[in-house]
Amino acid sequence: MSLKVTVTGDSPEAPYEQVRAQIADQARSGALPVGYKLPTVRGLAEELGLAANTVAKAYRALESDGVIETRGRNGTFVAAAGEAAEREAASAASAYAGRVHRLGLDHAAALAAVEDALRAAYGTDRP
Template sequence: MQVSIDHAVATPPYEQLRAQIAEQARTGVLAAGLRLPTVRALAEQLGLAANTVARAYRELEADGVVETHGRRGTLVAATGDTAHRLAADAATEYAARAHRLGVTRDEAQAAVYGALDLVYGASPSGSS
């Protein structure tokens, strides 16, 4: 596993680590079932606090990218497109909640586009 932390950027180290591991798992660079380094070992390797690595691992587990198995360690999950499934689940939950709140379909869609623009940046064409 090749990861690096750039302390000169605004992105927190745990997020840099989380994003790199998630991308490597998504693209198959990290094979399903691969055992990741222990929190302590990776923290030492990267010059980070153990809590920083632990936070990245917790977020990766919450996102379904890795699975923690006690003494067996942290393993790359057999994703089968976990990110897309989790995103679809979140979208379904949002749609159901917006509907319960009496928000129209157009209003709910506008809220989603606004949130996407905040997170990903405005779309190149300027329209949502």
């Protein structure tokens, strides 16, 4: 198994987002197992023909999402993303529930807003 990332210039997504999404997908699918050591920022940037700051931005976003973890000089590794992602989603859902309650929205309106946001995020007709 190895990291497979391709960046295309004609994509509507920014290069850092292409890198972030592909690494996240591979980590969540198990193609990159927990503990897999990722290339250095500079190494991956050179391999992809990108600026180091572009790859660093992707790595920061992945770390913020709990997909990867940096262990100082030891490198950057795939984290146990499922648990971190589920915890973050639960926290976001709790914050959202509190906010819509304060706004006075009923249950149906709150769910409709979430479904609209999911459709927009995933680009589908169903949440």
